[in-house]
Amino acid sequence: MxxxxxxxxxxxxxxxxxxxxxxxxxxxxxxxxxxxxxxxxxxxxxxxxxxxxxxxxxxxxxxxxxxxxxxxxxxxxxxxxxxxxxxxxxxxxxxxxxxxxxxxxxxxxxxxxxxxxxxxxxxxxxLELHRKNRQLAAQAEQLRRLLVGDGTSEETTEGAEAEGAQEGEKAGASEAGSADRLTEIVNRLAQIELLLRDEEGEASTGLADRISEMEHAVDTLRINEE
The missing domain is CATH 3.40.50.2300 (Response regulator)
Structure with a gap:
Protein backbone atom coordinates (compact mmCIF):
# COMPACT_ATOMS: atom_id res chain seq x y z
CA MET A 1 0.00 0.00 0.00
CA LEU A 127 12.07 6.74 9.21
CA GLU A 128 10.09 4.90 11.87
CA LEU A 129 11.66 7.04 14.61
CA HIS A 130 10.74 10.17 12.65
CA ARG A 131 7.13 8.99 12.27
CA LYS A 132 6.84 8.32 15.99
CA ASN A 133 8.32 11.72 16.82
CA ARG A 134 5.80 13.41 14.53
CA GLN A 135 2.95 11.48 16.14
CA LEU A 136 4.23 12.44 19.58
CA ALA A 137 4.49 16.12 18.60
CA ALA A 138 0.95 16.07 17.18
CA GLN A 139 -0.45 14.46 20.33
CA ALA A 140 1.41 16.96 22.51
CA GLU A 141 0.03 19.88 20.48
CA GLN A 142 -3.52 18.53 20.74
CA LEU A 143 -3.05 18.11 24.48
CA ARG A 144 -1.72 21.67 24.76
CA ARG A 145 -4.79 22.98 22.96
CA LEU A 146 -7.07 21.08 25.34
CA LEU A 147 -5.22 22.31 28.42
CA VAL A 148 -5.30 25.98 27.40
CA GLY A 149 -8.80 25.79 25.95
CA ASP A 150 -7.86 26.46 22.32
CA GLY A 151 -9.59 23.33 21.05
CA THR A 152 -13.24 23.54 20.05
CA SER A 153 -15.15 20.41 21.01
CA GLU A 154 -18.67 19.57 19.90
CA GLU A 155 -19.94 20.39 23.38
CA THR A 156 -18.35 23.86 23.25
CA THR A 157 -19.80 24.56 19.81
CA GLU A 158 -23.27 23.41 20.86
CA GLY A 159 -23.01 25.55 23.99
CA ALA A 160 -22.21 28.61 21.85
CA GLU A 161 -25.17 27.94 19.58
CA ALA A 162 -27.52 27.58 22.55
CA GLU A 163 -26.96 31.17 23.62
CA GLY A 164 -30.56 31.65 24.62
CA ALA A 165 -30.83 28.63 26.94
CA GLN A 166 -31.67 28.96 30.62
CA GLU A 167 -28.83 29.49 33.13
CA GLY A 168 -29.33 26.08 34.73
CA GLU A 169 -29.08 24.31 31.39
CA LYS A 170 -25.91 26.29 30.58
CA ALA A 171 -24.33 25.22 33.84
CA GLY A 172 -25.14 21.57 33.15
CA ALA A 173 -23.72 21.79 29.65
CA SER A 174 -20.58 23.45 31.02
CA GLU A 175 -20.06 20.66 33.54
CA ALA A 176 -20.59 18.00 30.88
CA GLY A 177 -18.17 19.79 28.57
CA SER A 178 -15.58 19.96 31.34
CA ALA A 179 -15.88 16.22 32.02
CA ASP A 180 -15.66 15.45 28.31
CA ARG A 181 -12.56 17.62 27.99
CA LEU A 182 -10.90 15.84 30.90
CA THR A 183 -11.75 12.50 29.28
CA GLU A 184 -10.11 13.61 26.04
CA ILE A 185 -7.03 14.83 27.95
CA VAL A 186 -6.73 11.42 29.61
CA ASN A 187 -6.95 9.74 26.20
CA ARG A 188 -4.26 12.03 24.75
CA LEU A 189 -1.97 11.36 27.70
CA ALA A 190 -2.47 7.62 27.23
CA GLN A 191 -1.54 7.87 23.54
CA ILE A 192 1.60 9.89 24.34
CA GLU A 193 2.55 7.36 27.01
CA LEU A 194 2.23 4.47 24.53
CA LEU A 195 4.44 6.24 22.00
CA LEU A 196 7.08 6.84 24.65
CA ARG A 197 6.91 3.22 25.84
CA ASP A 198 7.79 2.14 22.29
CA GLU A 199 11.03 4.12 22.44
CA GLU A 200 14.18 2.65 23.96
CA GLY A 201 16.21 4.37 26.67
CA GLU A 202 15.86 5.44 30.28
CA ALA A 203 14.84 9.00 29.35
CA SER A 204 11.78 7.84 27.36
CA THR A 205 10.79 5.38 30.08
CA GLY A 206 11.11 8.00 32.81
CA LEU A 207 9.04 10.51 30.82
CA ALA A 208 6.42 7.83 30.12
CA ASP A 209 6.17 7.16 33.88
CA ARG A 210 5.59 10.86 34.54
CA ILE A 211 2.95 10.99 31.79
CA SER A 212 1.28 7.96 33.41
CA GLU A 213 1.15 9.79 36.75
CA MET A 214 -0.44 12.80 35.06
CA GLU A 215 -2.91 10.50 33.33
CA HIS A 216 -4.05 9.02 36.66
CA ALA A 217 -4.28 12.46 38.28
CA VAL A 218 -6.44 13.88 35.47
CA ASP A 219 -8.59 10.73 35.46
CA THR A 220 -9.23 11.19 39.18
CA LEU A 221 -10.21 14.80 38.53
CA ARG A 222 -12.54 13.66 35.72
CA ILE A 223 -14.28 11.19 38.04
CA ASN A 224 -14.79 13.92 40.63
CA GLU A 225 -16.26 16.20 37.95
CA GLU A 226 -18.79 13.52 37.06
Missing part, protein backbone atom coordinates in the same frame (compact mmCIF):
# COMPACT_ATOMS: atom_id res chain seq x y z
CA UNK A 2 1.50 3.33 -1.03
CA UNK A 3 2.04 6.12 1.45
CA UNK A 4 0.05 9.33 1.02
CA UNK A 5 1.98 12.54 0.37
CA UNK A 6 1.13 13.95 3.82
CA UNK A 7 2.43 10.82 5.55
CA UNK A 8 5.71 10.61 3.63
CA UNK A 9 9.01 11.54 5.22
CA UNK A 10 11.90 13.10 3.33
CA UNK A 11 15.36 11.57 2.87
CA UNK A 12 18.30 13.74 1.82
CA UNK A 13 21.03 12.05 -0.24
CA UNK A 14 24.29 13.97 -0.70
CA UNK A 15 27.01 13.03 -3.20
CA UNK A 16 29.00 14.99 -5.78
CA UNK A 17 28.72 12.13 -8.32
CA UNK A 18 25.43 11.89 -10.22
CA UNK A 19 25.69 8.11 -10.73
CA UNK A 20 25.91 7.58 -6.97
CA UNK A 21 22.77 9.65 -6.42
CA UNK A 22 20.94 7.62 -9.06
CA UNK A 23 22.04 4.39 -7.37
CA UNK A 24 20.89 5.60 -3.95
CA UNK A 25 17.51 6.64 -5.34
CA UNK A 26 17.07 3.19 -6.87
CA UNK A 27 17.90 1.45 -3.57
CA UNK A 28 15.58 3.69 -1.54
CA UNK A 29 12.71 3.65 -4.04
CA UNK A 30 10.92 0.72 -2.40
CA UNK A 31 10.59 2.70 0.86
CA UNK A 32 8.06 4.96 -0.91
CA UNK A 33 9.34 8.19 0.67
CA UNK A 34 10.42 11.53 -0.79
CA UNK A 35 14.09 11.48 -1.79
CA UNK A 36 15.84 14.83 -2.25
CA UNK A 37 19.25 15.19 -3.95
CA UNK A 38 22.16 17.45 -3.08
CA UNK A 39 25.45 17.54 -5.01
CA UNK A 40 27.53 19.28 -2.34
CA UNK A 41 27.68 20.06 1.35
CA UNK A 42 26.57 23.63 0.72
CA UNK A 43 23.57 22.45 -1.29
CA UNK A 44 22.70 19.96 1.46
CA UNK A 45 22.67 22.65 4.14
CA UNK A 46 20.42 24.88 2.03
CA UNK A 47 18.01 21.98 1.47
CA UNK A 48 17.86 21.21 5.19
CA UNK A 49 16.99 24.80 6.01
CA UNK A 50 14.13 24.68 3.49
CA UNK A 51 12.42 21.50 4.70
CA UNK A 52 12.42 18.78 7.33
CA UNK A 53 14.27 15.50 6.77
CA UNK A 54 14.01 12.18 8.59
CA UNK A 55 17.58 11.13 7.75
CA UNK A 56 20.59 12.25 5.67
CA UNK A 57 22.80 9.93 3.61
CA UNK A 58 26.06 11.82 3.27
CA UNK A 59 29.09 10.93 1.16
CA UNK A 60 32.38 11.58 2.94
CA UNK A 61 34.66 12.31 -0.02
CA UNK A 62 33.37 15.44 -1.75
CA UNK A 63 35.29 18.44 -3.13
CA UNK A 64 35.05 21.64 -1.14
CA UNK A 65 33.05 20.95 1.99
CA UNK A 66 33.53 17.22 2.62
CA UNK A 67 31.16 14.92 4.50
CA UNK A 68 32.76 15.47 7.91
CA UNK A 69 32.57 19.25 7.63
CA UNK A 70 29.01 19.07 6.31
CA UNK A 71 27.96 16.81 9.19
CA UNK A 72 29.59 19.16 11.71
CA UNK A 73 27.72 22.14 10.22
CA UNK A 74 24.44 20.24 10.31
CA UNK A 75 24.93 19.49 14.01
CA UNK A 76 25.74 23.14 14.79
CA UNK A 77 22.37 24.44 13.58
CA UNK A 78 19.42 24.28 15.99
CA UNK A 79 17.05 23.59 13.11
CA UNK A 80 18.99 20.53 11.87
CA UNK A 81 21.05 19.25 14.82
CA UNK A 82 18.68 16.37 15.63
CA UNK A 83 18.51 14.95 12.08
CA UNK A 84 20.35 11.57 12.00
CA UNK A 85 23.25 11.28 9.54
CA UNK A 86 24.51 8.11 7.84
CA UNK A 87 27.99 8.64 6.40
CA UNK A 88 28.96 6.79 3.20
CA UNK A 89 32.50 6.19 1.99
CA UNK A 90 34.54 3.94 -0.33
CA UNK A 91 36.46 0.80 0.56
CA UNK A 92 39.79 2.67 0.45
CA UNK A 93 38.74 4.94 3.33
CA UNK A 94 41.20 5.62 6.13
CA UNK A 95 40.79 3.52 9.26
CA UNK A 96 39.96 6.58 11.35
CA UNK A 97 37.00 7.61 9.15
CA UNK A 98 34.46 5.87 11.37
CA UNK A 99 35.88 7.51 14.47
CA UNK A 100 35.85 10.94 12.81
CA UNK A 101 32.30 10.36 11.63
CA UNK A 102 30.95 9.51 15.07
CA UNK A 103 32.98 12.39 16.55
CA UNK A 104 31.09 14.93 14.42
CA UNK A 105 27.73 13.43 15.36
CA UNK A 106 26.98 10.84 12.66
CA UNK A 107 24.50 8.17 13.73
CA UNK A 108 25.88 5.42 11.48
CA UNK A 109 28.57 4.61 8.94
CA UNK A 110 28.47 2.48 5.78
CA UNK A 111 31.22 1.51 3.35
CA UNK A 112 30.62 1.34 -0.42
CA UNK A 113 29.65 -0.87 -2.08
CA UNK A 114 26.95 -1.42 0.54
CA UNK A 115 24.28 -4.10 0.74
CA UNK A 116 21.02 -2.52 -0.53
CA UNK A 117 18.96 -4.47 2.02
CA UNK A 118 21.21 -3.30 4.86
CA UNK A 119 21.00 0.32 3.75
CA UNK A 120 17.20 0.21 3.49
CA UNK A 121 16.98 -1.44 6.92
CA UNK A 122 19.12 1.25 8.55
CA UNK A 123 17.23 4.06 6.83
CA UNK A 124 13.88 2.51 7.76
CA UNK A 125 14.83 2.58 11.46
CA UNK A 126 15.25 6.35 11.26
Missing amino acids: STSASEKSSILIVDDMEENLVALEAVLGSLDQQVVRAHSGEEALKAMLRQEFAVVLLDVLMPGMDGFETAANIKRLDQTKDVPIILLTGTDADTDYAYRGYAVGAADFLTKPFDPWLLRTKVNVF
